[in-house]
Amino acid sequence: MVRLSVNINKVATLRNSRGGQVPDPACAVAACLRAGARGITVHPRADARHITSADVRAIAAALAAHRDRVEYNIEGDPRPDLMALVHEVRPDQLTLVPVLSGEITSQAGWPREAAGRALRSAIEQARAAGIRVSLFIEADPEAVAWAAGMGADRVELFTEPYARAFERGEAAARGPFELCVRAAERAHALGLGVNAGHDLDLRNLALFRTLPHLAEVSIGHALMSRALFVGLETVVREYLEVLVAAE
Numbered sequence: 001m002v003r004l005s006v007n008i009n010k011v012a013t014l015r016n017s018r019g020g021q022v023p024d025p026a027c028a029v030a031a032c033l034r035a036g037a038r039g040i041t042v043h044p045r046a047d048a049r050h051i052t053s054a055d056v057r058a059i060a061a062a063l064a065a066h067r068d069r070v071e072y073n074i075e076g077d078p079r080p081d082l083m084a085l086v087h088e089v090r091p092d093q094l095t096l097v098p099v100l101s102g103e104i105t106s107q108a109g110w111p112r113e114a115a116g117r118a119l120r121s122a123i124e125q126a127r128a129a130g131i132r133v134s135l136f137i138e139a140d141p142e143a144v145a146w147a148a149g150m151g152a153d154r155v156e157l158f159t160e161p162y163a164r165a166f167e168r169g170e171a172a173a174r175g176p177f178e179l180c181v182r183a184a185e186r187a188h189a190l191g192l193g194v195n196a197g198h199d200l201d202l203r204n205l206a207l208f209r210t211l212p213h214l215a216e217v218s219i220g221h222a223l224m225s226r227a228l229f230v231g232l233e234t235v236v237r238e239y240l241e242v243l244v245a246a247e
Contacts, residue, residue: 005039007220012050035236043075060089078122097136109137141186154193163199188213
């Protein structure tokens with residue numbers, strides 16, 4: 001089954017808006033695991049506006065007893081403090097994403113012309129430590145080829161264009177979905193695994209789950225938003241049911 005990696009950043013955002021320890025991201029991790037999630041994603045940003053380095057360590061400790069079945073995915077740009085943290089906690093996967101100053105959330109995949117020695121070095125060092133590396137890219141076969149050339153193990157397809165098109169209906173989403181299909185096929189041909197994420201939700205996931213070679217979806221905002229009304233364990237199970245339907 002396609003792995004669901006639950007991004008719990010928004011739990012930390014809510015906590016930080018008030019201060020203190022409530023809600024505790026580690027408790028959210030426990031709820032996700034009880035519901036059957038097989039992945040947890042965090043994106044510790046330089047300004048620590050949601051997930052903090054202390055959270056990263058606490059979640060690593062909470063997952064230690066489950067690492068045979070639950071993967072820990074840390075997202076972020078290859079800045080020195082994040083890379084030091086990654087090498088300290090040794091997640092299963094490092095997803096390297098470009099970060100723009102002042103952005104609310106990720107805006108696009110890696111621009112090939114902007115990725116230099118720092119990115120390549122981060123990839124090489126993570127892989128040498130036994131950490132799988134995924135690069136966040138546009139759904140473009142040329143971007144896939146670039147990621148392969150950088151030494152990545154996987155790509156994560158940026159799915160916002162697909163999600164925005166799906167708001168107009170499934171027919172409108174077919175074009176962006178086919179771009180993802182071509183990118184996934186190219187990745188598979190080059191020996192790369194395929195992940196995906198950004199604005200996927202219960203509605204648009206029903207089509208996207210059929211993407212060939214899809215290994216993992218990372219979902220946070222839509223999942224946590226619905227959890228406010230139905231509960232975190234309930235909504236994780238809903239997403240897992242959608243993914244099971246693809247089998």
